[in-house]
Amino acid sequence: MIAASPTADSPASEPASLPTGCIIITGAASGIGRAVVDVILERRHDVRLGLLDIDGELLAVVQTEHPDRVEVAVCDVSDRAAVGAAVDAVAGRLPIVGLVTAAGTLHNRASIDLDEADWGSVLGVHLDGTLWAAQAAARSMGSHGGGAIVNFCSVAMEFGWPRRLPYSVAKAGVAALTRTLAVEWAADGVRVNAVSPGYVDTPMIRDAHAAGVLDADAKAQAHALGRLAQAVEIAEVVEFLLSDRSSFITGEVVRVDGGFSVVK
Numbered sequence: 001m002i003a004a005s006p007t008a009d010s011p012a013s014e015p016a017s018l019p020t021g022c023i024i025i026t027g028a029a030s031g032i033g034r035a036v037v038d039v040i041l042e043r044r045h046d047v048r049l050g051l052l053d054i055d056g057e058l059l060a061v062v063q064t065e066h067p068d069r070v071e072v073a074v075c076d077v078s079d080r081a082a083v084g085a086a087v088d089a090v091a092g093r094l095p096i097v098g099l100v101t102a103a104g105t106l107h108n109r110a111s112i113d114l115d116e117a118d119w120g121s122v123l124g125v126h127l128d129g130t131l132w133a134a135q136a137a138a139r140s141m142g143s144h145g146g147g148a149i150v151n152f153c154s155v156a157m158e159f160g161w162p163r164r165l166p167y168s169v170a171k172a173g174v175a176a177l178t179r180t181l182a183v184e185w186a187a188d189g190v191r192v193n194a195v196s197p198g199y200v201d202t203p204m205i206r207d208a209h210a211a212g213v214l215d216a217d218a219k220a221q222a223h224a225l226g227r228l229a230q231a232v233e234i235a236e237v238v239e240f241l242l243s244d245r246s247s248f249i250t251g252e253v254v255r256v257d258g259g260f261s262v263v264k
Contacts, residue, residue, distance in 0.1 A: 009119065019046055019048045019049070020094070021046065023044070023100070024049075024050045024091065024104065024133065026052045026083075027102035028051035028052060028059070030058055030203055031051075032193065032197070033100070035230075036100050039239045040242070044242075048092075050073070050087065050089075050091050052072075052073050052087070052133075056074040071089070075087075077101075077130075078124030078129050079133075080128070083129070084136045087140075093264075095141070099137035101134065102152055103129050103153060104126060106164065107164070107167070109163055122166035122167055134151075138181075138188070141207070144187070144235060146191075148181045148242045150241045153178070153194045154196055155175050155196055155257050157172040166179070171196075175194060182251030183251065190247070192250060193254065195237050195253075195255075196212035197215070197234050197252050197258065198257030198258050198260035199219045201230055204229070223258035225258040226260020229258055234256050
């Protein structure tokens with residue numbers, strides 16, 4: 001474990017030890033993915049982080065802030081070969097012990113007008129990208145005693161969301177993928193779960209609100225708690241599912257939606 005700063009209970013003479021594993025996070029440069037990065041860096045001193053994102057500038061910011069804890073790779077997660085190479089590069093010599101698939105994208109377009117590019121770009125990131133990252137990480141996990149994978153679903157898979165058809169379909173697919181991989185990979189010690197957030201106060205939601213394509217205030221009131229989630233609240237659940245505290249949980253899609261799904 002990497003030693004924390006010396007305290008009264010942790011003498012300066014105590015030797016530091018090296019990280020024993022690597023956690024991969026896709027979509028790590030902003031939004032929920034970045035919140036997951038921050039929570040794990042604070043809680044898990046036994047690991048390094050391998051961060052994948054398509055935004056190289058934002059990734060560079062994270063690496064500058066934590067040069068001793070993270071490795072980064074610019075990567076389009078819909079490209080299977082690129083994901084495999086990126087995971088291998090950021091993991092280095094450490095076994096992969098965790099994966100978080102937080103990469104995402106979204107279109108606002110009438111279903112009748114969707115073309116192949118619209119459809120493929122959203123499913124490619126959310127559904128294909130989740131599988132490609134899971135495959136790459138599980139190969140290391142299976143040969144080093146197991147690990148935990150946390151995927152991202154959404155409450156959008158549970159209701160009709162006009163003009164976001166590919167997103168809703170992709171998230172429903174991620175739920176099915178999560179359950180199937182949990183069964184297939186259990187014998188290798190790999191647990192696979194997902195979180196299903198409600199609306200979260202992220203740059204994507206703020207941009208949609210500013211553009212007039214989403215009323216964030218109205219969406220906040222659609223939750224029983226009467227507000228949007230903060231990204232760190234989702235990250236806390238992700239960190240739990242990655243940890244040994246959730247060692248008997250697999251194949252679950254955990255709602256973290258502030259009561260959105262139970263409001264009628």
